[in-house]
Amino acid sequence: MDLADAHVCALDFVQGHSGVRAFNLGTGRGHSVLELVHAFEAASDRTIRYRISDRRPGDIATLYADPGRAERELGWTATRTLADMCADTWHWQTANPNGYRPTP
Numbered sequence: 001m002d003l004a005d006a007h008v009c010a011l012d013f014v015q016g017h018s019g020v021r022a023f024n025l026g027t028g029r030g031h032s033v034l035e036l037v038h039a040f041e042a043a044s045d046r047t048i049r050y051r052i053s054d055r056r057p058g059d060i061a062t063l064y065a066d067p068g069r070a071e072r073e074l075g076w077t078a079t080r081t082l083a084d085m086c087a088d089t090w091h092w093q094t095a096n097p098n099g100y101r102p103t104p
Contacts, residue, residue, distance in 0.1 A: 002078045009074040026065030043086040
């Protein structure tokens with residue numbers, strides 16, 4: 001829902017502006033893979049099997065968005081949590097097991 005809200009803000013923004021701008025959308029806080037696993041476990045009420053291993057060549061240590069420009073220029077900030085995101089994703093996936101394709 002945060003992304004949908006950001007897109008609405010962007011549509012409002014382009015009404016009075018020309019040119020192209022890029023906006024990072026996020027909370028500005030990174031999450032570990034393990035945090036994501038635990039959040040999906042809570043959302044799905046299932047245990048997710050995983051294995052902790054060494055970092056692969058080329059894996060980055062940290063990645064997160066700086067949403068400052070979106071806040072300044074669009075008036076948008078993320079309001080939902082990682083738990084909210086995982087719950088929404090799980091709800092959509094269970095309601096749409098075939099993705100956007102209709103169920104046969």
